[in-house]
Amino acid sequence: MATFVLRRLALLVPQAAGAAFLASGLVLLVPGDPVALALGPRASAERVALLRAQLGLDEPWPQRFAGFLGRAFTGDLGTSIRGGVPVAQEIGLRLPATLALAAAALALAVGSGVTAGLLAAAAPRASRVITGLAALGLAVPVYLLAPVAVAGTGLPGGAAALMLPALCVAVAPAALLARVTRTAVAAAAAEPHVRMARAKGLPTWRIAVRHQLPTALGAVVTLAGLLASALLTGAVFVEVAFARPGLGRLTVDAVLARDLPVVQGVVLVVAVCFLVLNLLVDVALRLLDPRVAR
Amino acid sequence: MLLVPYLRRVRLPVALLVVVVAAACAGPGPDATRPGTLVIAVGAEPETLDPHRTTSDVADEIGCLVGGSLVARDPQGHLVPGLAERWSASEDGLTWTFTLRRGVRFHDGTPLRAQDYAATFRRARDPATASPVAGDLLGPLVAATAPDDATLVLAFAERFAPLLDNLAFCGYLQPLPARVDGRAPVGVGPYRFVEWRTGERVVLARNADYTWGPEFAPGPRAIETVEYRFLPDRATQQVALESGEVDVTVVAARNVARTEGDGRFRLYRAPLAGAAPLGVFNTSTAPFDNERVRTAFDMGVDRNALIAVVVRGEAQVQHGPISRSVRGYWPGVERAADGYRPEEARRLLAEAGYGPGNLLRVPLLVGSEYVADAEVLAEQLRLIGVEIAIDVVDAATGGQRILAGEHRLALITITYPDADILYLLFHSTKGALPVARLADPVLDGLLDASRTAVDAAARREALDRAQERIVARHVVLPLYTPTVVTAVADRVTGVVAADSGRPLFHAATLRD
Numbered sequence: 001m002a003t004f005v006l007r008r009l010a011l012l013v014p015q016a017a018g019a020a021f022l023a024s025g026l027v028l029l030v031p032g033d034p035v036a037l038a039l040g041p042r043a044s045a046e047r048v049a050l051l052r053a054q055l056g057l058d059e060p061w062p063q064r065f066a067g068f069l070g071r072a073f074t075g076d077l078g079t080s081i082r083g084g085v086p087v088a089q090e091i092g093l094r095l096p097a098t099l100a101l102a103a104a105a106l107a108l109a110v111g112s113g114v115t116a117g118l119l120a121a122a123a124p125r126a127s128r129v130i131t132g133l134a135a136l137g138l139a140v141p142v143y144l145l146a147p148v149a150v151a152g153t154g155l156p157g158g159a160a161a162l163m164l165p166a167l168c169v170a171v172a173p174a175a176l177l178a179r180v181t182r183t184a185v186a187a188a189a190a191e192p193h194v195r196m197a198r199a200k201g202l203p204t205w206r207i208a209v210r211h212q213l214p215t216a217l218g219a220v221v222t223l224a225g226l227l228a229s230a231l232l233t234g235a236v237f238v239e240v241a242f243a244r245p246g247l248g249r250l251t252v253d254a255v256l257a258r259d260l261p262v263v264q265g266v267v268l269v270v271a272v273c274f275l276v277l278n279l280l281v282d283v284a285l286r287l288l289d290p291r292v293a294r
Numbered sequence: 295m296l297l298v299p300y301l302r303r304v305r306l307p308v309a310l311l312v313v314v315v316a317a318a319c320a321g322p323g324p325d326a327t328r329p330g331t332l333v334i335a336v337g338a339e340p341e342t343l344d345p346h347r348t349t350s351d352v353a354d355e356i357g358c359l360v361g362g363s364l365v366a367r368d369p370q371g372h373l374v375p376g377l378a379e380r381w382s383a384s385e386d387g388l389t390w391t392f393t394l395r396r397g398v399r400f401h402d403g404t405p406l407r408a409q410d411y412a413a414t415f416r417r418a419r420d421p422a423t424a425s426p427v428a429g430d431l432l433g434p435l436v437a438a439t440a441p442d443d444a445t446l447v448l449a450f451a452e453r454f455a456p457l458l459d460n461l462a463f464c465g466y467l468q469p470l471p472a473r474v475d476g477r478a479p480v481g482v483g484p485y486r487f488v489e490w491r492t493g494e495r496v497v498l499a500r501n502a503d504y505t506w507g508p509e510f511a512p513g514p515r516a517i518e519t520v521e522y523r524f525l526p527d528r529a530t531q532q533v534a535l536e537s538g539e540v541d542v543t544v545v546a547a548r549n550v551a552r553t554e555g556d557g558r559f560r561l562y563r564a565p566l567a568g569a570a571p572l573g574v575f576n577t578s579t580a581p582f583d584n585e586r587v588r589t590a591f592d593m594g595v596d597r598n599a600l601i602a603v604v605v606r607g608e609a610q611v612q613h614g615p616i617s618r619s620v621r622g623y624w625p626g627v628e629r630a631a632d633g634y635r636p637e638e639a640r641r642l643l644a645e646a647g648y649g650p651g652n653l654l655r656v657p658l659l660v661g662s663e664y665v666a667d668a669e670v671l672a673e674q675l676r677l678i679g680v681e682i683a684i685d686v687v688d689a690a691t692g693g694q695r696i697l698a699g700e701h702r703l704a705l706i707t708i709t710y711p712d713a714d715i716l717y718l719l720f721h722s723t724k725g726a727l728p729v730a731r732l733a734d735p736v737l738d739g740l741l742d743a744s745r746t747a748v749d750a751a752a753r754r755e756a757l758d759r760a761q762e763r764i765v766a767r768h769v770v771l772p773l774y775t776p777t778v779v780t781a782v783a784d785r786v787t788g789v790v791a792a793d794s795g796r797p798l799f800h801a802a803t804l805r806d
Contacts, residue, residue: 032690036697051424083341083348084424085476093492147529154537155530243525245493258690 004293005283012275017069019271024264027255028061034081034258055081055261068264077265082257087265090250095269098247101238102231104166109173110224116174117181117220121189122208130178137175142168146241155243165242169235173227180223184216191215217288225281229274233266329806330518332786332799335531335543339493339524344476345466346418346425351709356522357465359498360401361481364392364411364446365461366508371621371793373458376508377406377469377482378446387453387748392446398506400471401486408440414470415448431460431467433745453746455753456714459621482506484515484800496522511800516788520799535559541783541804542797547605550779559781564795565610565619566776568715571664571705572615573671573771574696578731581654582702586646588768591703593632594639594678595671601774604666609774614761615716617775619794622713624758627772630765639678648679655681659696659704661689667705667773699731703771713757717741720764730769737763 035051052058056067068078077087120130146168156164188194189212197207236248247266254262285292340353345361348354366376378392398406415438418428433454439447450457461467464483471480479487484507485498498520505513523540525531532549534540536556545553545561553559575582575591582588601609610618614627632638648654656675660668665686672682687695696704706729708715718726721741722733740760747753764770780797782789788802 030691032688032694034690036693047421047424047429050421054422054424080341083344083476085342089477097493147527150527150530150533155525155534155539239493240526241530243494243523243527243530245491249493249526256688256690 001283001286001293004286005279008279008282012272012279015275016268016271019274020069020264020268021065023267024065024260025061027258027260027263030258032258034260051081055079065264068261072265072268077268078261080254080262081259087261090262091247091265091269094245094247094250097245098232098235100162101166101169101235101244101246102228104162105169105173105231105235106224106228108166108170109177109227110220112170113174113177114181114220116178118185118208118213120178120182121185121212122204127182130182134175134178137171137178140171142172143237143241145171146238150241161242161244165235165238165244168241169231169238173231176227177220177223181216181220184219185212188212188215214288218285218292221281221284221288225277229277232270232273330804331521332517332519332542332802332804333521333523333540335523335525335534335540337524337526337528337531337544339526342476343479343487343490343496344474345468345470345479346423346428346474347476349426352522354463354465356496356498357468357479357481359483359485359520360479360487361464361468361470361483362507363462363464363467364394365458366464366510367462368508368510369790369792369798373462374508374510376462376464377411377506381458388450390448390450390457392448394444394446395506396444398482399503400482401480401501402471404471406469406482407443408446409443410471411446411469412438412440413472414468417470417474418467428463428466431463433457433460453748455745455747455750456712459712459714484511485520488519493524495524498522507800515800516803517799535781535783538783541786542799543781545779545781547608547776547779550606550608553779553781558784560784560789562780562782562789562791562795562797563608563777564780564792565617566709566778567617567619567711567794568707568709568775569612569615569617569772570707570709570776571660571667571773572612572708573773574701574704574706574729575769575771576699576701576703576731577769578699578733579702581646581648581656584646585768586642587648587654588771589632590639590642590646590678591675591680591771592639592768593635593642594675594680595771595773596634596636596674597774598634599674600667600670603670605774605776608777608779610777612772612775613765614772615719615764615770616708616713616761619775620713620715621711622754622757624761626758627761627765630762636678643679650679653681654679655683656702657683657685659685659687659692659701661692661705661707662686663707664705696729697727699728704729705773713761714744716757716760716764717745720760720769732767732769734763734767737767737769 035048035055035057056064071078075088077091079085080087080090116130120127149164149168153164185208194207194211197211233248233251235246236252238244239246239249247270250262251266254266336352338350338352340348340350342348343353343356345353345357363376364378365373368374377395377398379395381390381392383390394406394408394411400406415432415435417423418425419432419435423429433456434451435448436451437449441447468481468483477490484501484504486501488497488499490496500515500518502514507513523534525534528546531543532545535543554561575588577583597611601607601611613631614624616623643649643654658668658671665684668684672684675682692704695701696706719729720732720737722728722738737760740756740763743756744753744760747756782797785805786802787805790798790801792798
């Protein structure tokens with residue numbers, strides 16, 4: 001296990017760098033000059049040239065990117081083009097809010113999704129209701145749900161300031177988790193050890209929780225890991241509607257302004273989070289089912 | 295039957311979930327507006343509060359509360375002494391001397407000296423600062439010096455007529471301390487900075503020592519705390535206004551009737567200082583190198599219908615390149631305008647060689663905010679025999695294509711308080727934003743004169759003639775000036791409407 005974790009940690013650096021490379025390369029492909037945008041229409045040509053030189057934009061891009069990566073190791077993610085603010089500071093100001101929202105949403109989604117999925121697998125009558133609700137949950141887009149929630153409750157304060165947006169974000173993941181849990185738990189019903197348990201005359205709920213759920217957990221953990229990564233920058237609609245700070249809004253604004261240093265920095269940080277989460281999921285899978293390691 | 299024992303088993307998670315949901319819904323509710331705090335909702339969060347590094351209107355607005363300017367603008371729109379008691383210009387108009395008010399202190403207690411102001415202006419002009427707005431507001435400034443603590447001398451390479459108007463930008467051109475922190479600004483204004491919570495709010499507290507304000511608002515303010523809330527979504531702004539969580543916000547056109555009928559708010563209407571949208575022709579290439587075609591477009595647009603459909607009447611018809619609310623507006627454009635004459639437009643197009651046999655097809659470049667305008671325009675122009683292809687792009691792409699001259703007709707946004715914008719848009723060689731690509735020596739001459747005029751009357755005359763020329767040659771397709779409707783909660787009293795119609799809060803108090 002230790003070698004596995006170490007090997008994966010060593011791979012993390014090139015993987016994160018690759019993700020940041022691709023993302024910033026894509027931004028370069030779209031038209032729009034970040035310097036002209038940042039300085040506004042009134043800037044003279046000399047001023048634009050000067051800022052380009054200051055930002056290193058006159059160097060070839062691969063060279064610039066190499067410099068960015070080198071400095072990133074020391075914690076310096078560069079300076080934003082709009083406003084000249086350190087990118088690490090921009091991210092640091094928003095990361096706690098993003099992590100809190102993602103954690104709350106994930107807890108809600110896993111709690112309700114797995115419970116509902118288990119219920120649906122064990123009780124055929126509940127199944128129909130839950131499957132229907134899950135389909136609804138997947139069908140309602142969050143960009144509709146969030147403004148409706150705000151219109152219904154006003155801007156929430158206190159504990160609800162986190163929980164209400166988290167609820168909106170959690171709806172679709174919960175629905176997805178419910179369906180996957182139901183299917184995986186139902187599939188496990190055909191396993192020999194479950195047949196054995198049934199033959200012993202154990203109650204249905206006991207079989208579901210003790211014998212079917214552990215077998216199904218692999219699929220659930222994998223999906224939860226993927227959903228958690230998507231939550232890091234995917235909460236942008238909720239962030240806008242609830243006026244919450246977050247990495248999603250930062251990324252969208254930076255892309256619209258072609259603020260390359262910010263895009264690079266956010267992608268690098270999110271990629272590292274994603275890879276760490278993935279690693280945790282793989283470790284969890286190995287602990288749940290030793291066969292995975294073989 | 296199966297469900298019952300099962301429910302017993304999952305009781306705990308279900309119960310937890312119910313508790314969580316209940317907490318989310320019931321919560322302590324929105325943190326009700328505290329007495330003594332004026333809460334202003336704005337859409338866009340500034341990227342920095344360093345006045346020299348920002349392009350944000352909100353940063354300038356916050357900067358005006360934290361700082362101040364040499365010259366102030368009173369509610370009637372006149373220039374009055376601000377941080378400078380008086381000023382004078384040299385005979386040749388190249389050197390300006392300002393005498394600073396005494397007793398002014400930064401929020402950290404340091405007295406404001408003329409040397410600080412000189413250093414501030416040098417910083418704004420320093421290429422290393424790369425200032426997008428503040429640096430340019432100083433025009434051809436070559437030196438800022440302070441012979442003594444109370445005297446500031448500004449030297450210019452050439453006459454710069456917009457100087458005093460520009461110096462009244464109290465956010466951008468406020469005096470700065472030796473060390474500038476864009477996250478925690480320090481200034482000399484009626485409010486001092488308290489905190490900035492990214493993505494949420496900026497909080498300012500009253501400066502009780504403030505005694506150096508301009509004549510119309512000399513002393514400390516009555517309102518203890520001012521809070522700027524960043525609510526990027528228009529719908530959220532409206533909800534926050536109606537729930538009493540914010541006191542001031544700009545209301546979207548579709549919500550104006552609803553807010554007006556509510557009875558708990560007063561609405562202030564101010565025409566936008568600028569033009570949004572303004573149609574610009576690329577006059578360097580077909581079909582708009584032909585003045586007849588440009589004239590036909592001007593006559594083929596029914597602006598009143600456009601306003602009624604797109605902004606529900608919350609706008610004024612615009613006839614020239616700048617709106618009535620921009621300083622230096624020439625009312626003569628209203629007489630010079632062609633009006634809606636579709637028959638005449640069709641005839642002009644036929645003269646230019648376009649008609650059913652040779653259909654005129656024009657791409658219309660717009661940002662996503664003007665799609666509705668573009669659709670109405672396309673329909674109106676279809677009636678005079680023009681086929682419009684709407685091309686929606688994001689701001690960055692649109693800006694680049696217009697500056698490269700790749701557009702034919704585009705809808706752009708201009709927000710600028712002074713007619714000096716004409717120089718930037720229409721001077722064929724020195725304009726920074728050549729949207730029309732028109733090489734007209736007469737117009738260039740008038741715009742040069744507007745910058746180097748010896749006195750206000752001469753500058754005014756040059757700007758008037760420039761607007762006349764732009765309208766006569768149909769360089770732009772003026773459409774309308776949207777009305778900015780600001781709602782202010784009833785508990786805010788003593789609000790003064792500026793000459794522009796905008797609410798001013800310097801004399802405001804809060805009723806509890």
